[in-house]
Amino acid sequence: xxxxxxxxxxxxxxxxxxxxxxxxxxxxxxxxxxxxxxxxxxxxxxxxxxxxxxxxxxxxxxxxxxxxxxxxxxxxxxxxxxxxxxxxxxxxxxxxxxxxxxxxxxxxxxxxxxxxxxxxxxxxxxxxxxxxxxxxxxxxxxxxxxxxxxxxxxxxxxxxxxxxxxxxxxxxxxxxxxxxxxxxxxxxxxxxxxxxxxxxxxxxxxxxxxxxxxxxxxxxxxxxxxxxxxxxxxxxxxxxxxxxxxxxxxxxxxxxxxxxxxxxxxxxxxxxxxxxxxxxxxxxxxxxxxxxxxxxxxxxxxxxxxxxxxxxxxxxxxxxxxxxxxxxxxxxxxxxxxxxxxxxxxxxxxxxxxxxxxxxxxxxxxxxxxxxxxxxxxxxxxxxxxxxxxxxxxx
Numbered sequence: 001x002x003x004x005x006x007x008x009x010x011x012x013x014x015x016x017x018x019x020x021x022x023x024x025x026x027x028x029x030x031x032x033x034x035x036x037x038x039x040x041x042x043x044x045x046x047x048x049x050x051x052x053x054x055x056x057x058x059x060x061x062x063x064x065x066x067x068x069x070x071x072x073x074x075x076x077x078x079x080x081x082x083x084x085x086x087x088x089x090x091x092x093x094x095x096x097x098x099x100x101x102x103x104x105x106x107x108x109x110x111x112x113x114x115x116x117x118x119x120x121x122x123x124x125x126x127x128x129x130x131x132x133x134x135x136x137x138x139x140x141x142x143x144x145x146x147x148x149x150x151x152x153x154x155x156x157x158x159x160x161x162x163x164x165x166x167x168x169x170x171x172x173x174x175x176x177x178x179x180x181x182x183x184x185x186x187x188x189x190x191x192x193x194x195x196x197x198x199x200x201x202x203x204x205x206x207x208x209x210x211x212x213x214x215x216x217x218x219x220x221x222x223x224x225x226x227x228x229x230x231x232x233x234x235x236x237x238x239x240x241x242x243x244x245x246x247x248x249x250x251x252x253x254x255x256x257x258x259x260x261x262x263x264x265x266x267x268x269x270x271x272x273x274x275x276x277x278x279x280x281x282x283x284x285x286x287x288x289x290x291x292x293x294x295x296x297x298x299x300x301x302x303x304x305x306x307x308x309x310x311x312x313x314x315x316x317x318x319x320x321x322x323x324x325x326x327x328x329x330x331x332x333x334x335x336x337x338x339x340x341x342x343x344x345x346x347x348x349x350x351x352x353x354x355x356x357x358x359x360x361x362x363x364x365x366x367x368x369x370x371x372x373x374x375x376x377x378x379x380x381x382x383x384x385x386x387x388x389x390x391x392x393x394x395x
Contacts, residue, residue, distance in 0.1 A: 051078035103142035173380025179316035182272030195234035203242030208284025318364035
């Protein structure tokens with residue numbers, strides 16, 4: 001039975017790990033778990049291998065992140081044995097420390113190395129710090145197969161110099177039925193009394209929650225109205241946590257919509273119910289290419305929306321979507337929902353007023369079945385199994 005080891009450093013998320021639970025039982029899957037992991041993975045049934053890391057010994061938050069950057073993060077205990085028994089190690093991205101760690105250990109242990117790539121911008125060496133540029137070189141040299149989450153990521157890999165033969169397009173998958181079932185259950189109950197907009201994601205600038213607040217204020221003040229001229233005053237639920245929360249709360253207060261906004265992270269198993277109770281998914285993603293500087297004076301790697309699991313989850317729940325054209329969003333939605341330019345909170349408000357807010361609260365807008373099949377977890381599991389069979393059959 002092929003043994004698969006999933007490596008995600010401190011970035012293992014339930015929505016990512018959930019995909020390996022659907023793999024055929026002919027694969028034995030485990031993942032490396034650190035004490036510093038940033039997400040609640042208690043809902044995951046995969047076998048976890050507890051390992052130590054340098055980051056575990058540092059303070060939480062930004063001080064610890066900077067400290068890990070200074071000393072260089074690495075696995076300290078437990079990982080070596082896990083690597084020894086692996087037939088395939090599956091990491092992600094070109095310039096993470098844990099991906100480079102897997103690349104370095106490969107020659108010693110003889111496993112095949114697979115990398116999922118979300119990154120949609122080809123940074124090369126020029127737009128990376130010296131340390132991460134070195135990681136990139138190690139990963140490019142050692143990886144047997146790159147799984148690009150989007151066509152945009154595939155093109156970025158080509159520009160990074162990866163041969164086309166070492167890349168496969170492999171969009172991620174979700175449990176479509178779980179999100180659809182929650183929506184069906186909600187449809188059998190009394191309809192909601194008011195419109196609720198959901199803006200999910202880390203509370204960081206590039207997720208554009210501030211533009212969701214601005215659009216909300218335009219609607220509440222009647223500056224933007226429905227096509228018939230009536231004012232609509234929805235509620236906004238910002239789902240997530242992060243460093244921008246204080247400023248977002250202050251902005252909501254300043255815009256006069258604080259009473260219509262709620263904040264808070266939600267455990268992943270509860271997200272189907274969140275989408276089922278809403279009228280629209282609202283996400284104002286924008287690039288972080290703002291000239292911001294890294295703490296050590298090196299340009300920060302630019303970012304744009306790379307996929308967005310929440311889009312697929314919302315589509316599975318029959319939720320209407322208003323989002324920006326940032327990054328891979330148009331590719332993922334493939335014609336579903338309404339798109340506006342990044343930063344266009346006026347266009348966002350108008351799209352809401354003319355679309356989801358012009359219908360009854362909670363109205364479902366089904367996504368094309370073929371689009372849902374593309375992102376279904378069993379479809380992804382088939383692609384993943386084929387990828388593992390390919391590298392294991394390569395001798």
